[in-house]
């Protein structure tokens with residue numbers, strides 16, 4: 001057995017996994033071409049299609065974390081010199097901008113102040129002005145706790161003939177995702193957030209328009225590992241070896257998706273919404289203040305300015321004590337929000353009242369907080 005202490009994982013991911021998923025991880029291995037395992041692959045692909053709201057045949061559990069999903073989208077869909085427009089409202093929009101550039105794109109960006117959502121009109125104006133080949137942005141910006149608007153931006157991109165890439169790392173399984181209805185061409189997620197599975201897989205989906213774009217490339221896909229044509233030979237009818245699929249993780253993901261489907265995605269979305277709203281209300285009563293306006297708040301990741309008492313006592317010190325004395329992990333701010341906010345995740349299995357009770361009790365005890373404190377972190 002592991003000597004590591006147990007943890008309640010309330011940061012921006014990973015989240016805790018269900019005991020059934022842990023049990024699936026402990027199953028004896030099968031071969032990656034074993035028909036019994038390939039049936040599980042079929043099942044996972046089918047369940048991911050439903051969750052992504054798509055009929056895309058190339059919907060797969062990519063062997064990588066979420067960042068590999070991002071890399072796969074740009075490696076396949078961008079060639080040197082292509083115009084790409086990226087919406088940047090936090091660390092992960094910034095990462096998309098960086099990755100697109102590394103794959104040779106001529107990148108234009110539309111920025112939003114951190115803690116706010118992308119301005120749809122600014123994105124649409126940039127699409128009409130730049131006529132990019134591809135538009136990319138993040139659905140759930142985990143660095144700021146902002147839910148970005150999708151539909152109008154994606155429709156404008158489609159009207160301009162651009163492909164659309166959507167980062168669904170934190171949204172999938174906690175917010176509705178409807179790739180076909182929204183006309184998204186490529187999307188990726190990660191297993192360690194609202195799917196409550198260990199990190200290591202990036203569920204990803206590519207539309208027929210995206211695959212046709214790959215087929216028209218003048219140059220080979222800039223990554224052999226993430227080449228959708230090669231991946232399609234394993235994650236398609238032929239089941240031909242490309243790389244050794246991470247068998248154990250895919251078996252665990254199958255179990256996590258069965259648990260999700262038994263609950264129902266709609267019920268799970270409601271559970272996340274309720275949990276997020278209650279957490280914010282409880283912490284507001286202790287002097288925390290939400291960074292994000294209510295209409296753009298993510299349910300599964302709350303970003304909060306810190307009360308004066310926590311800033312004075314040292315936020316990193318309190319996070320360390322929460323971890324060491326209560327076994328609870330919460331996230332600090334990233335980039336320009338470091339030291340000024342906390343990011344608290346209630347993802348997947350953790351979006352529950354008893355988890356909120358435990359966290360709020362520990363924060364009160366750890367910081368000696370009551371409702372007479374007030375937030376100062378934003379000054």
Ligand code: PLP
Pocket residue numbers: 012013065066067068092138140141142143167169170190199
């Ligand atoms: N995109 C978003 C929105 C994320 O939150 C993350 C990770 O937190 C990533 C991409 C990168 O995923 P990973 O850390 O699994 O590579």
